[in-house]
Every structure is written in structure tokens, then in C-alpha cells.
Amino acid sequence: MATARASRTQRRTRIQEEKEEQILEAALEVFSSHGFRGSTIDQIAEVAGMSKPNLLYYFRTKEAIHGALIARVLDTWLEPLRAFDAKGNPESEIRSYIRRKLEMARDFPRESRLFANEILQGAPNVIDELKGPLKSLVDEKAAVIRTWAKDGKIARCDPYHLIFSIWSTTQHYADFDVQVRAVLGEQQSGQGRFEDAARFLEQLFLGGLAIQP
Template structure:
């Protein structure tokens, strides 16, 4: 569940705002901004529509604030990648954090994916600003590891893109994953994914003369 940062409001006001955000996250992750309505959000929150409008000036206002909070949360796992750690361990830890987010926060992942599919009209400046700056910083760290021979030669940007793709898939396409794996493997899908992705990235990252053997 996404927790919105506290504001200078009363406890009841904070609780109602949190209920609206939780309901909106459900609705937006299912229908997107265009398909969502204030009536749907109010119904999910257990509030009247006028009560929702009292706190937010329309669904766009809810969406923008929710997305801003989500973005900060969503890029935090990359912030934690440390230049001081072991390169393979640091990158694998990042993979695991991203996969855990897909398991624990599927609605947030789908909301973010929907915004991307619509050409990111509400966060384009963040993608080209805050996110780009962070990715540039961390790809610089990874490139340094490559040049030091501590990991195999690879393109740091495309490594990060591949991590996003292979981890967020389990949230954004969860119904497809569960459908293909079947009921018998449904509960274990994230554990299986972690084992597979760990093995795959270990083999990709280790320098050739130090590659783990199967």
C-alpha cells in the first residue's frame, strides 16, 4: 500500500485523503486516468463524491499527486545501489528489490506503466530530469566497474532497462504470468523468478574468466 507523506491536516483529514489515494490507486491501475471517474473513486473509498471533491479538485489532481508520491518511491531501489559495495552483489540486490516491489506493489507498477504507455504526459519532466540524473549517476558507477574489470563488459543503460523489464513484467503482466504457469505454480512465481533472474544476471555480470559454473 502506498503511504502518502503526512501533511499539516487533522487525523481524520489525513485518513480520508489516504482512503481516497488507496481507492484511486485501484481505479487508476485498472482503468487509467482517462477511464477512471470520481464516482468510481468515491465508491471504492466509501465516501460521497462531494466529500472527495472537498479534498481534491478533480481526478486529475488526485492522479498527479499520487503519481508524484509513487515516482519517489519507485526510484528509491536504484538510489540504494552503492559504489562502495561488491558490483555483482549490488546489482543483484537491485534486481531483488525491484522484483519485491512488483510482488508487493502491483497496482503502483501498473499505474506507472499506464502513464508510460500514454507518453508520460504528467511526468515527462521528471523522466528527463530527476530520473535521468539518477540513472546517469548509477550507470557511471556500473561503467566504472566494467572498466575496472570487476564485471563483464556491458552497456550500463541497457542493463538497467533489462532489469526494469524483467522485474516489472511480473506486476504489469501478472494475469499472463499466472495464466501461463497455471494454478500449481502461481504461489511460487516470485520465488521462482528470483532464482531464475539471480542465475541469469550472475552469469551476465561475472567476468568471463570468473563466471560461475552451472
């Protein structure tokens, strides 16, 4: 995965770190709004409030900026799944996973849209991560779910499609936030919509797995 040009120098200063963060924050805004193809270095430089040559000192190409962002997003996005504990109570673990994913949809909507755009483009920058580390992690957690089912702690189910379903239903509240708020209307579209969603999804998934919600 691409790294910042400045990060490869022998001594990385505080100013370099701050500039990289400034560029990545601007790029997140641009990429999440326009997608990779619709975004340019000039747009990112303008949002970052710096000249194009200055930006290119830190990141040589648009691809390098995008790659650094995607790597960060993927790592953050998988943290709740990594925390899925085989030794924990299935109801508590699934409930916690649903809520943490909804919290991410609430707190990191631009990151969610950035990743969704990457997948829609065929995942050119993350396909190796999807087939490698992501698959390995999902395989590991699928085995946990199978064990719970085998031990009679939850109903038998396809663990992969259970994980996919949690991903799709929780991230919907980030990727389709405008639609969600429009349909709910002013009375129901405040921050409370995430708690409402959490309660419903807990009922949906825990009830479907024969666990008392």
C-alpha cells in the first residue's frame, strides 16, 4: 500500500506529520464526494489550503494519497470484527458488533463512502487486502460463529452471509444517510436514528439466530 513520500525520509518531523494529515483530511473530503476518478490533485490541494507543488512533496500522485487513505480506512473498519471474541457470549458479541458498526457509520460517514466507491470501482487499490488479510479475518470469525452454532448457542446459519448482512445494514446509515434522513423526516432523522437502528437490528439478527434480544 502506498505511503507518504515524506514518511520515507530519515527523520520525520512534526510539521511533516501535520502536513500529511492535512492532505489526507482534504483528500477524504474530495474523494468521498467525487470518487477517485472525479477527483484531482488540484482539488485536494485547494481544500488542503496549499500549493500543488507543496502537496506533491508529501504525496507524489493522486494514487498514493488514495492508497494511504484506503489503507487507513480498511484498518479502522475491521477493528470491530477483530474484537469479535470467540470466548465471549454470542449475544453480547453480536450485539456489540452491530452497535460498533453503527457507531462507525455515524462517526465516519466519509470513510464509509470512500470505501464503498473503491469497491464499486472493482477495488483496484485494495483487492490484495480483500483476498488476503480481510478474507483471513472473516474466515477466522466465521469459524467462531460455526462453533457457537455447533454448541447450540445460536441457530445454525451461514456465517459469511451473517457478517455480510451486518455490514450492509449498518453501513447503509452512512452510505445512504441522505435517503435515510429524507424518508424518516425531521421528527425522526436526528442522532436518535442510530439508536433506533441499533434496537431494530439487534431484534432482527438476535431474533433470527434464536437468541432472546
